[in-house]
Amino acid sequence: MxxxxxxQRLPAAERRESILAAASVVFxxxxxxxxxxxQIATAAGISQAYVVRTFGSKETLFVEVARRAVGRIExxxxxxxxxxxxxxxxxxxxxxxxDLIADRGILLSLLHIFSLGNDPAIGPVGREGFLTIYRxxxxxxxxxxxxxxxxxxxxxxxxxxxxxxLHDSDDPDALELVTQACGGDLGRxxxxxxx
Amino acid sequence: MxxxxxxQRLPAAERRESILAAASVVFxxxxxxxxxxxQIATAAGISQAYVVRTFGSKETLFVEVARRAVGRIExxxxxxxxxxxxxxxxxxxxxxxxDLIADRGILLSLLHIFSLGNDPAIGPVGREGFLTIYRxxxxxxxxxxxxxxxxxxxxxxxxxxxxxxLHDSDDPDALELVTQACGGDLGRxxxxxxx
DNA sequence: GTCTATAGTTCGATAGAC
DNA sequence: GTCTATCGAACTATAGAC
Numbered sequence: 001m002x003x004x005x006x007x008q009r010l011p012a013a014e015r016r017e018s019i020l021a022a023a024s025v026v027f028x029x030x031x032x033x034x035x036x037x038x039q040i041a042t043a044a045g046i047s048q049a050y051v052v053r054t055f056g057s058k059e060t061l062f063v064e065v066a067r068r069a070v071g072r073i074e075x076x077x078x079x080x081x082x083x084x085x086x087x088x089x090x091x092x093x094x095x096x097x098x099d100l101i102a103d104r105g106i107l108l109s110l111l112h113i114f115s116l117g118n119d120p121a122i123g124p125v126g127r128e129g130f131l132t133i134y135r136x137x138x139x140x141x142x143x144x145x146x147x148x149x150x151x152x153x154x155x156x157x158x159x160x161x162x163x164x165x166l167h168d169s170d171d172p173d174a175l176e177l178v179t180q181a182c183g184g185d186l187g188r189x190x191x192x193x194x195x
Numbered sequence: 196m197x198x199x200x201x202x203q204r205l206p207a208a209e210r211r212e213s214i215l216a217a218a219s220v221v222f223x224x225x226x227x228x229x230x231x232x233x234q235i236a237t238a239a240g241i242s243q244a245y246v247v248r249t250f251g252s253k254e255t256l257f258v259e260v261a262r263r264a265v266g267r268i269e270x271x272x273x274x275x276x277x278x279x280x281x282x283x284x285x286x287x288x289x290x291x292x293x294d295l296i297a298d299r300g301i302l303l304s305l306l307h308i309f310s311l312g313n314d315p316a317i318g319p320v321g322r323e324g325f326l327t328i329y330r331x332x333x334x335x336x337x338x339x340x341x342x343x344x345x346x347x348x349x350x351x352x353x354x355x356x357x358x359x360x361l362h363d364s365d366d367p368d369a370l371e372l373v374t375q376a377c378g379g380d381l382g383r384x385x386x387x388x389x390x
Numbered sequence: 391g392t393c394t395a396t397a398g399t400t401c402g403a404t405a406g407a408c
Numbered sequence: 409g410t411c412t413a414t415c416g417a418a419c420t421a422t423a424g425a426c
């Protein structure tokens with residue numbers, strides 16, 4: 001008897017989604033060049049060849065993951081902007097950004113995309129995504145350029161401490177820094193990152 | 196007759212330095228996994244085998260580049276702290292950080308190191324480097340945790356717009372953002388990045 | 391101190407069966 | 409819709425000559 005459960009036959013759209021989800025995690029952990037289509041396939045529970053077949057190439061898949069990640073941020077921010085409770089817009093946006101930590105891979109994939117501005121295929125996608133987010137918080141949330149810039153800076157710090165896994169460190173300085181980066185609630189940061 | 200100039204025989208120490216300088220640029224552009232020892236060798240004007248021979252492995256070379264980059268920041272910051280002119284410490288540190296853009300590769304290599312916290316060999320080096328810089332600006336420059344954190348955040352944003360090459364964009368929003376990120380002097384940012 | 395040659399591995403992509 | 413098998417390219421690292 002086989003220890004492997006039978007592979008499921010899925011409609012194309014669902015299979016695409018499951019591959020994108022797996023790819024987001026693997027790309028987030030290892031970066032574009034460091035990730036292999038075989039690791040993504042294993043994470044998605046299918047064969048390596050099928051991953052490539054579904055998206056045409058590793059590069060196309062990465063770009064799709066990148067666009068999805070930016071789209072998730074846009075959605076989360078628009079929802080935060082229209083929430084209109086007793087907090088300020090910036091507070092709501094910050095909260096929304098932190099919540100994205102729970103979906104492992106989104107912020108880390110973006111970090112890797114933004115670091116490859118030199119790549120002829122990936123660079124333009126990264127620039128477009130970054131500017132899209134900047135315009136959203138400036139024009140739709142109404143933050144002046146200076147505040148919008150500061151907000152993005154705080155986001156980049158969150159991405160960095162998340163990638164470095166400083167929240168899992170037992171160094172008191174690391175925890176102090178993570179606490180500052182996430183606006184005070186270390187426990188929440190850790191819980192979201194552990195998810 | 197050969198069109199290639201004769202290769203120079205250098206003392207080991209000098210050769211190591213020239214390889215490290217080349218590796219810093221290539222790793223900064225492509226990341227750890229994306230860079231090849233052959234690209235580094237070409238940039239350094241020597242053979243691929245000699246690069247590996249000199250450092251034992253690509254990984255060892257990358258770790259050495261990372262430690263050098265952190266060391267450069269430490270040196271620059273200590274110098275800024277002890278400068279003691281009419282500016283504030285934060286202003287001097289910010290200026291010192293921006294000046295590092297001129298040495299192509301330092302900030303970009305660091306960006307890539309910080310994004311690989313999950314890697315068993317590279318992760319610890321990244322965490323150690325990041326915390327070293329945090330402690331320096333907190334304990335030696337005397338910034339309270341909140342200010343130190345904000346300073347690091349601004350640094351991460353600078354790294355990001357630099358990697359994305361937004362300073363070369365002709366999009367007005369990109370330029371506005373870079374201007375904010377570097378504290379107002381876009382021309383200076385561009386000049387430094389152009390090298 | 392530095393090179394050429396190459397071994398050994400890994401990886402993305404394609405072909406073709408079911 | 410999904411797999412197995414495999415090709416060909418790219419890359420790190422080693423061996424050995426000069």
